[in-house]
Amino acid sequence: MKKTTIWLLTIIMALTFCSLLYIQIMYMNNMIRMRDDQFAEGVRRALYSVSTSLEQDETRYFLEEDAAAMQASLYQREDGTGSLNYSFTTPEGLEANIIISSDKNTVPSLEQKPPVSANAGKYRSLQETIKGQYLYQKGLLNEVILNILSQSSNRPIHERADSTAVASYLKTEFQNNGLNLPFEFAVVNRAARIVYKSHGYDPATVGRNNMFVQALFPNDPASRMNYIKVYFPTKYDYIMSSMKFLIPSFIFTLILLMVFVYTIVVAFRQKRLTEMKNDFINNMTHEFKTPISSISLAAQMLNDDSVRKSPGMMQHIATVINDETKRLRFQVEKVLQLSMFERQKATLRLQEIDANSAISNIISTFKLKVESYGGKIEADLRAENALVEVDEMHFTNVIFNLLDNAVKYRREDEPLRLTVSTADVGGDKLEIRISDNGIGIKREDLKKIFEKFYRVSTGNRHDVKGFGLGLAYVHKMVRELNGAIRAESDFGHGTTFIINLPLTTIN
Structure with missing residues (x-):
């Protein structure tokens, strides 16, 4: 598959996943907003019902008191007539007195059938008169009720809206509106001073859009208004609980996204x-x-x-x-090193050797090759303790590979200079440095040089021979020997490979 095709598929799939996630997020936001609006509407209906119930209780209280007073003024006269006397003051300040009297013997019953005699017209006239009096008295009673409600604001709020009754009304109305969750409330006056509150009421913990306010008695004068404030500590959890069905959708989408990213990474790696x-x-x-x-x-x-x-x-x-046979055999051995990378663990024959002595022998053997290119190799073996437990053959191959790379990537305009040094590090590590003054390695290539088949010069360039296995082999063998290797390079000025191996004894 071409690289451009992989990139095209990556862009298409990335846009698809981004669109899918955007749609899911927008849908979730809309659902949360809708649930929040439904919740707020249910709370407002419940609070309005509570306010209405309190007004009905207030009206019932005054009507019961006035009914008792009116009952005392109702009397039965000896001649069979009765009267109802009621005094009141209108909102405009006018005082009035209503007296309703009747004679049960002279006022006909409304349920009585109209006479078929000549008195039918007189009966209808009397019926219209009674109807007019009824409508007039009804209007007066409405004014009486409004007057009762306006005068009721003089009573203390504790008497008008008992805390226990308010809490009971709130709980009942919330349940009727499907809001069966904990709540806290407080009754405050017009100056926002708390009259009484529930035990857990704490305005500091109220979240955004979670405080609901309702006037307790809307018909009270503005100067005597009282309000009830309610909030729900678990409102967020209640709303989000309805979004649980979206969680699997998000999880599956994220899993698909991770699988897609992994697939793309593998595709590029395989490419x-x-x-x-x-x-x-x-x-x-x-x-x-x-x-x-x-x-x-x-x-x-x-x-x-x-x-x-x-x-x-x-x-x-x-x-x-x-x-040429030796050369061919050497190349075949390099190819056979491929099998080592497929195994988790290489077969090693570990033995204790003196690294200084081994490196000195390697330098003596390699010196002729360096001098044939007009170069010079120096040794600075200062490590006092250089005993390491390694496979001697692989250890020798590691040093040879690094020295061979230095010769391959030498500069043509300057004689090759190679330096191999050893030093004690931290008392339990041996540090081996192999430095050259070659062409160096670019920073973007430096972190990839230990990868299998990777070569700084790729393609069909053959000015430098090799398979891209040397440094990968070096890295694997150093790791197998419980060591570490890193490279430092200044492009155009040379490279230094640093190997750290554990010592077998500590001075």
Whole structure:
């Protein structure tokens, strides 16, 4: 799959996931807003019902008192007539007195059938008169009730709205509106001073849009108004509990998003690995081609009779075949190192060696190669304790690989200078430094140089031979030996590889 195709799929899937998450978030916000509005509407209806119930209690209280007073003024006369006397003051300050009298013998019953005699017209006239008196008396009674309500504001609020009754009304009305959750309330006056409150009432803990206010007696004068304030400590949990069905949707979406991201990362990793393997195959082909061609040419020369008759030429051809065979075997061994990366643990033959002595022997062997390029290699083995437990063959290969890299990536305009040093670090570690003055490594490549098949110069460039396995092998073997390796480089001025290995003994 092309890289552009992967990027296109990534962008499309990313936009799809972002849109899906946006829709889910917007839907959740709308649901929360709708539930909050429904909650507020239910609370307002409940508070209005509580206020109405308190007004009805107030009216019932005054009517019962006035009924007792009116009952005393109702009397029965000896001639069979009765009267009802009621005094009141209108809101405009006018005083009035209502006397309703009747004679049960002279006033006909409304339920009586109208006479069919000549008195029918007189009966209808009397009926209209009674109806008019009824409507007039009804209007007066309405004014009497309003007057009662206006005068009731003079009573203390504790008597008009008992805290126990208010709490009972609130609980009942909230349950009737489907709001069966804890609440706290307080009754305050016009100056916002608390008259009484519930035990857990604390305005400091009230969240946004969670305080509801309702006038207890809306018909009271403005100067005598009292209000009830209610809030719900668990309102947020109550509203969010209705959103539980959205949680699985979010979880599944996030799981899909993580799987998608992981898939894209793996796709890019596999793409890069494929490119590295292609580079490896190209480089391996060129690496094998040279020794094979040399051996083939030597074999052809052996078919020449004149060559077979010359001992010197035979010796030269034998040397060429031997050298190229060693070179080919060395490349094959590098390829076989691939199998080591597929195993979790390499097979090591650990033994205690003196790192200073081993490194000194390696430098002696490698010195000729460095000098053949006009370079110089120096040793600074200052570690007093250099006993480490390693596989000697792999330890030697690690140092050889690092020195070989220094030769490969040398600068053409300056003689090669190599320095190998050892030092004690922290008393329980041996530090090995291999420094050169080569071309260096760019910062973006420095963190990738230990990856399998990775080469700073990729593609079909073959000015520097290799498979991209050397440093990966070095990194794996150092880790297998319970050590650590890192690289420091200044591009254009050289590179230093630092290896730390645990000591077997501590001075």
